[in-house]
Amino acid sequence: MLPNYQFFPVSHPEEGAGGKTGNWRVVRPEVTSKCIGCNACFLWCPEGTIMVKGNKAEVNYVYCKGCGVCANVCPVKAITMVSEA
Numbered sequence: 545m546l547p548n549y550q551f552f553p554v555s556h557p558e559e560g561a562g563g564k565t566g567n568w569r570v571v572r573p574e575v576t577s578k579c580i581g582c583n584a585c586f587l588w589c590p591e592g593t594i595m596v597k598g599n600k601a602e603v604n605y606v607y608c609k610g611c612g613v614c615a616n617v618c619p620v621k622a623i624t625m626v627s628e629a
C-alpha cells in the first residue's frame with residue numbers, strides 16, 4: 545500500500561552502476577522505539593531506503609549507504625548511527 549505522500553513521486557532503490565549502495569556503509573541507522581512515524585526520514589533519504597510502516601521507520605540495509613541524513617532530519621532523534629565494525 546502506498547504511504548500518504550501519494551502526491552510525491554516515490555522511487556524505489558535498484559542496483560546501479562556502482563552496485564548495491566549498502567556495500568559502501570561503515571555506519572548504519574538503527575530506528576529506536578522513539579519513532580513517531582512522522583515520515584521525515586522517508587522524504588529525505590537520498591536512496592529511498594527507509595519506509596515508514598505503521599508508526600515505525602524500517603531501513604532496507606541492502607541499499608542504505610549509511611549517509612546519516614535520516615538521523616539528522618529526525619525531529620525526535622529516534623535514529624542512532626551505529627558502527628558496522
Ligand code: SF4
Binds near residue numbers: 608615
Ligand atoms: S543512512 Fe542515508 S541511505 Fe541510509 S536510510 Fe538513512 S538517509 Fe537513507
Ligand code: SF4
Binds near residue numbers: 584
Ligand atoms: S524521522 Fe524519526 S520519527 Fe520520523 S518516521 Fe523517521 S525515524 Fe520515525
